Amino acid sequence: MLSWPTWWYFNIYDIKDILEITLFSSVIYYFSIWLKQDSQKQLLMSFYGYCTLLTVCQFTHLYTAGTALLLFAPVALIIFVMLHQEILQKNFITLHNITPTDQVEQEWTEMLIRSCLIAISSEKPICCIIEKKQSLSDLLIAPYSINCKLSEGLLDLLINSNTFEPNKMIWLQDNGILCAINSTWKRNSIDTWLAREVKEQEPWLQDALFFTSKTDALCFKINEQTRTFTLVAQGKVLEKVSAHAALKTIKKYLGHFEVSKKGEIHATGHKVSSTQQSIT
Amino acid sequence: MQPDTKSHPLNNLSLKIIALVFGYTLWTTMSEHNKVQIALQAPLSFYNQAGLELEGPESVLVTVSGGRDSLYQLTRDLAVHIDAYNLHEGSNTIALLEKDLLLPEEIKLVHCNPKTITVHAKKHA
Numbered sequence: 350m351l352s353w354p355t356w357w358y359f360n361i362y363d364i365k366d367i368l369e370i371t372l373f374s375s376v377i378y379y380f381s382i383w384l385k386q387d388s389q390k391q392l393l394m395s396f397y398g399y400c401t402l403l404t405v406c407q408f409t410h411l412y413t414a415g416t417a418l419l420l421f422a423p424v425a426l427i428i429f430v431m432l433h434q435e436i437l438q439k440n441f442i443t444l445h446n447i448t449p450t451d452q453v454e455q456e457w458t459e460m461l462i463r464s465c466l467i468a469i470s471s472e473k474p475i476c477c478i479i480e481k482k483q484s485l486s487d488l489l490i491a492p493y494s495i496n497c498k499l500s501e502g503l504l505d506l507l508i509n510s511n512t513f514e515p516n517k518m519i520w521l522q523d524n525g526i527l528c529a530i531n532s533t534w535k536r537n538s539i540d541t542w543l544a545r546e547v548k549e550q551e552p553w554l555q556d557a558l559f560f561t562s563k564t565d566a567l568c569f570k571i572n573e574q575t576r577t578f579t580l581v582a583q584g585k586v587l588e589k590v591s592a593h594a595a596l597k598t599i600k601k602y603l604g605h606f607e608v609s610k611k612g613e614i615h616a617t618g619h620k621v622s623s624t625q626q627s628i629t
Numbered sequence: 630m631q632p633d634t635k636s637h638p639l640n641n642l643s644l645k646i647i648a649l650v651f652g653y654t655l656w657t658t659m660s661e662h663n664k665v666q667i668a669l670q671a672p673l674s675f676y677n678q679a680g681l682e683l684e685g686p687e688s689v690l691v692t693v694s695g696g697r698d699s700l701y702q703l704t705r706d707l708a709v710h711i712d713a714y715n716l717h718e719g720s721n722t723i724a725l726l727e728k729d730l731l732l733p734e735e736i737k738l739v740h741c742n743p744k745t746i747t748v749h750a751k752k753h754a
Contacts, residue, residue, distance in 0.1 A: 357701070359653075370653050374645075374651070375652075378641075385644070400655075404651065407658050408654075415658060
């Protein structure tokens with residue numbers, strides 16, 4: 350039994366009450382941390398909004414509304430998870446140290462840059478988007494889904510095909526999977542988010558700046574005249590980069606220097622911030 | 630490797646505070662109708678003691694059980710109310726009963742320590 354009556358003002362009469370509160374708080378804390386990883390949508394704010402509503406009902410003695418909210422809570426949690434299923438699931442999976450069944454081929458970045466340089470020789474400006482941890486499937490429209498590993502000659506074949514549209518994007522994943530060609534961004538009310546100075550940029554750069562600031566994706570395009578790369582990540586631009594430097598930056602951003610070690614994910618996270626300094 | 634600062638107790642402090650507030654609210658909401666048992670010192674209060682000077686214990690240890698929301702109000706107001714009308718001069722042994730505590734219906738007396746008290750009464754000079 351507690352000897353300080355101060356606790357009684359908080360309705361806490363026993364050490365078991367403290368244990369229960371700690372349990373509830375821990376569950377909410379770890380769930381919040383989990384939701385915070387989703388930078389695309391304000392899932393954490395929605396969760397806090399729901400909790401605030403519950404708190405207001407409790408302290409204003411709105412018992413019916415409070416009970417209704419409490420009963421609806423499991424449904425609300427499932428709705429949260431389902432709305433962002435893909436992103437959350439992806440984040441959840443990467444929290445575990447999963448050994449891939451086959452070795453990820455890291456030379457795909459070299460293949461990609463090589464194919465881009467070949468394409469620019471044929472006066473085909475190439476724009477690529479590389480998906481990292483956060484899924485882009487909700488943000489991109491891809492009429493030609495491919496979903497296979499990038500291999501020697503595959504990209505050249507696709508670029509030279511009649512269906513390829515140079516003004517659209519090639520969509521890849523950080524493990525070298527070629528998701529689609531001719532991809533475009535879903536433009537839902539982006540204009541309202543863009544700052545005036547950003548609006549003066551080229552349309553592809555505007556979109557890249559917006560979407561890379563909302564996700565961890567990396568976007569790049571080759572300049573036909575200078576044959577240099579423009580890289581965009583974390584809402585920042587790195588212009589007039591040589592092919593060699595671009596390859597190095599992409600590899601560094603994707604964290605390809607450290608593979609299959611315990612704690613890889615966090616180490617990669619650090620690499621992102623160090624790259625961030627170079628993307629100005 | 631995960632940086633050392635990641636496990637620091639002050640990391641994500643705002644999230645921790647928010648989680649504590651919401652955790653407490655959730656717990657309060659879910660536990661308000663739970664029955665709990667508490668022990669507290671209840672002061673002795675005599676009425677109808679005109680002309681008598683009383684000497685006895687200041688308080689007794691009372692264990693009560695009831696709903697958490699009901700006990701919240703009770704902890705501030707609980708006292709043992711004893712009618713001093715029938716007390717005579719000298720030593721008086723009084724048995725403490727549930728009705729002396731004037732408890733609300735939803736709260737029950739579990740235990741009272743001591744069960745009886747001895748009060749010395751003398752007339753005012």
